[in-house]
Amino acid sequence: MKFNPLTETDINALQSMVDTDRFSTGQSVLNLHAKDQSSHPRSRPEAVIWPLSAAEISNIVKYANAQRIPITGWGSGSSLEGNPIPVRHGIVLDFSRMNRILEIREEDFQADVEPGVVYQDLNDKLKHRGLFFPPDPGARATIGGMIANNASGTRTVYYGSTKDYVLRLTAVMANGDIVEMGTRSAKTSSGYDLIHLMVGSEGTLGIVARATVRLTGLPPEFSAAVVTFPSVEVAGKAVFEIKRSGLNPAALELLGPEAVALMNREENLDLSVAPTLFIEFHGITTGQLSEVLEMAEEICRGQGCLEFRSGLGRAERNRIFKARHGLGETITRSHPDCRILSTDVAVPNTRYPELIETIHREVDAHQIIGYTLSHAGDGNVHLVVAGKKGDRQEWDKIDRVVDTVVSRALALGGTATGEHGVGIGKRKYMATEHGASLQWMQRLKSLFDPNGILNPGKIFPE
Ligand SMILES: Cc1cc2nc3c(=O)[nH]c(=O)nc-3n(C[C@H](O)[C@H](O)[C@H](O)COP(=O)(O)OP(=O)(O)OC[C@H]3O[C@@H](n4cnc5c(N)ncnc54)[C@H](O)[C@@H]3O)c2cc1C
Known part of the structure; x- marks a missing residue:
């Protein structure tokens, strides 16, 4: 173009x-x-x-x-x-100036928002009404940006991702038409689902000017556990067993030992330095949750975990999850002379241990600094790499590692991006991942935006 x-x-x-x-x-x-x-x-x-x-x-x-x-x-x-x-x-x-929460319809579990509303600000408003908007990418993201990227986060394993929370949109199309799409009804099977075409389109099909999002009730009780494992592969099997058991965890986050050591050092925690699973359950009563925790412990011990720490108070749980949420920034801060790259892939649950094994093998073989942070319950892994700024050789190695990891995820039946979107970095994998359906995406793009003015240079390969 x-x-x-x-x-x-x-x-x-x-x-x-x-x-x-x-x-x-x-x-x-x-x-x-x-x-x-x-x-x-x-x-x-x-x-x-x-x-x-x-x-x-x-x-x-x-x-x-x-x-x-x-x-x-x-x-x-x-x-x-x-x-x-x-x-x-x-x-x-x-x-950023279209940041008004226009209406909260408590009894419909809905809010109308402008695209620049930051999701944490919406949740601050909602908590007094016992409600919240669950997708939680961690950074101070706007709802417009979350819709465009179909963002998700630590609680997606239980609550779903942004796409599950968008009911209605006001979108401005490439020709300037203002189009209302979707419904305020909790469900619909009426016509083509334009909402889900817009969600995840990274601003390449239209501009979100207003959204009606679905809300959910804040869980009255929660419980959390920190579990260490002899290896990431064993932890991966425990994740699979916990999911299969029907215990429905609200978060299943797995960190590699290098990430845990960094959290200990930077956030003053004293976690054992080993592959560590952070589990959270949401529920109605403490009695129900303690039974759930007992079963989770049984599963983890059955899989050979080294340590199962439960009974965390709210303050300690918040401290650990805050450190987990802040890990991306902690990594950046602790490598001031480095450029940080965070790659994001996801695979079916059963292939997750194989993917993790590939990542560790590649990081070790190429001797690069890499941290693995996973939304393990979704088979979603982030490999966060720190490489010296301007060191061409090191960055060539890093690019090779990332390429091997993404290609491996695709070969395992996964995706080149679980939540960060295609943007610029994942365009080269689109043909492999989507085959002939990429051409249908291209046709849709031409229909919605014939002159290609909306966020050009994204999603589609050069
Ligand atoms: C430390 C850190 C941790 C993160 N963790 C996660 C995570 O766990 N999960 C996750 O999913 N993401 C994560 N992210 C990535 C990021 O926060 C999300 O992708 C988020 O949704 C981006 O929102 P934003 O408001 O910053 O959007 P931007 O980055 O500004 O934009 C995102 C996309 O949306 C488009 N866009 C923005 N507004 C509109 C609009 N109104 N209409 C149409 N298009 C629009 C932009 O053109 C762009 O393509 C993380 C980022 C950081 C820095």
Whole structure:
């Protein structure tokens, strides 16, 4: 696709569509929108606009479409695959000022939100009503960005991912049309499911201007356990057995020993340095949960765990899960001279131990610094790698390791990305993963966005 650079005429036209303080071509603003949290190279937009309504988005998109100017949505910029980097420049639409919670309909378990609402802020509002929005990517992500990436997190094994929580959307299409899609009914089998086409499309099919999200009740009680294993492979088998038992854990997070040692050092914890499973259960009564924990312990001991620590109080559970959530940032902080790459793959549960084995073998063989953090209950593994900035040789090794890991995940029947999205980094695996269905994705893209202005350079291989 050929795009046009922003001219003086374009700048004047776009500026007239919003208040003066909501349009910028300032260098520092462009720099701030040139890079997400990934290690992909920065690329600056030519202008940043902060819209306030679907009508404003529509005017801007309509103009950009006519002039063949790229448009890229921006939530918090916390993506890990370069998803919001404006690789073809053009306009970034920053949704941080569309951050109103419009309505909470408690008894329908629904909230209407603008795309720039940060999910933790929504949950802060909801907790007083005994409700919450479960997908939890950890970073301060916006609901628009979560919808675009189909984000998930530690609780996905029980509650599902963002796609399970979007009921209705107001979307601005590439030609500027404002389209309402979905329903406020809890279920529907009416027509094509446009909602789930938009979710996970990384802003390449339309711009989310408003969403109705599903909420759920806050669990009255929880219990947590920390379990250590002699090897990640044994831990993987325990994960499988816990899932098979029907105990329904709310989180099953597995960390490699190197990640546990780092958490101990940086967060003042005293966990045993071994492959460690963090398990959480949500339930109605403490009695029910203690029975569940007993059964989980029986399963883990049966699989040969080294230690099963339960009876954690709320404060200790929060400390451990906070450290787990903050691990990505902890890794970055503890390697100040390194660039950090976080790759994300997922496989069927039964193939999870094989994937982990491949990762460890590759990391050891290439002598790179790598941490494995897994949403093990979903067969979803993140390999977080630290490589010296500017060290070409080391980064060649890292690229080879990542390539082997992703290819292995695909060969095991998995996916190149469990939750971070395709962005820039996973485009080269799309043909292998999707085969002929990639062409149907391309046809859909052409139908929705014939001029290719919406977040170009993402999802599809060059
Ligand atoms: C420390 C750390 C931990 C993380 N852990 C997880 C995790 O556990 N699980 C997980 O899933 N992710 C995780 N992430 C990745 C990231 O937080 C998620 O992908 C999140 O959904 C991105 O949201 P955002 O608001 O930052 O969106 P951005 O990064 O700004 O944008 C994401 C995508 O959405 C598009 N977009 C933004 N707003 C709109 C809109 N209104 N309409 C259309 N398109 C739009 C952008 O163009 C881009 O393609 C983590 C990131 C970090 C830094």
